[in-house]
Amino acid sequence: MREFLLKICPAAVWVIAALECLFVILALRGCGKGKKPLHLLTALVAFGLFYDALILALGGVMKEGPAFLLLSRLRFVFHGALIPLLFPICAYALDFNRTWKTVVWVFTGVLIVLGVAEGFATELSVQQVAGILRCTSGEGTPGWAKAVSGVLSYGTVVPLIAAGVVVWIRQKTPALFLAGFLMFAFSALGPATGNFDLIFFISMFGEVCMALFFLVYAKQKEN
Numbered sequence: 001m002r003e004f005l006l007k008i009c010p011a012a013v014w015v016i017a018a019l020e021c022l023f024v025i026l027a028l029r030g031c032g033k034g035k036k037p038l039h040l041l042t043a044l045v046a047f048g049l050f051y052d053a054l055i056l057a058l059g060g061v062m063k064e065g066p067a068f069l070l071l072s073r074l075r076f077v078f079h080g081a082l083i084p085l086l087f088p089i090c091a092y093a094l095d096f097n098r099t100w101k102t103v104v105w106v107f108t109g110v111l112i113v114l115g116v117a118e119g120f121a122t123e124l125s126v127q128q129v130a131g132i133l134r135c136t137s138g139e140g141t142p143g144w145a146k147a148v149s150g151v152l153s154y155g156t157v158v159p160l161i162a163a164g165v166v167v168w169i170r171q172k173t174p175a176l177f178l179a180g181f182l183m184f185a186f187s188a189l190g191p192a193t194g195n196f197d198l199i200f201f202i203s204m205f206g207e208v209c210m211a212l213f214f215l216v217y218a219k220q221k222e223n
Helices: 002-031 037-058 066-093 098-121 143-154 157-171 175-192 196-222
Strands: 124-129 132-137
Touching (some): 002 037, 002 132, 002 196, 037 066, 037 132, 066 124, 066 143, 066 157, 066 175, 124 196, 157 175, 175 196
Antiparallel strands (some): 124 132
16 A cells, blocks of 8 residues: 555645635636625635645645745645634524624634744755655744644544534535544545655545535535
8 A cells, every 4th residue: 555655646736736726716617696605715725735635736846945835834824724724614504693793703813823933943954755756844833833734634534523413413415524524534544554754645635525525515505
């Protein structure tokens, strides 16, 4: 399995980037002229995933330098700014009233500020895996930034799965649950198989599934 993943990685990240770009376009088209927050939120999250995949794909052809480091820095910043939007997605899916939606948005705003700060504070460490040049969080990254990154990476998926279960029961659709569950499953698959250096690649398949099922759910609920 490992040899297969190493072989397909450089080409697969381009395919994943293209798919996520398509999801952005479809979500924006789904917004139309009406007030469709789930489509807009899906578009924003999908854009963050698309940019992440695009920079990883470019890491297969670019050399380390100022341009690569700048693009990689923005990858961390966009991750910190857009992943917190999973919380409003849950709030709209669960039909929270106006007061609770406001609470969720305030909480999300705080996370976005922390996420953007974390993106700028992260020390970039350049690594090459499977022919992909990529930046990871270096040892000099402040402890608070590592904590924020952990919350954004794992603390957002569990509430999404929980919300998905409630939505599945109430609205008879598993789409939101599948978005969270598949994201979690693929994130755990790398460590479970001992492919720690390929976690970034294996989890990308979960990101594609998450964006896809967000789009499916938004269409089901808002159309």
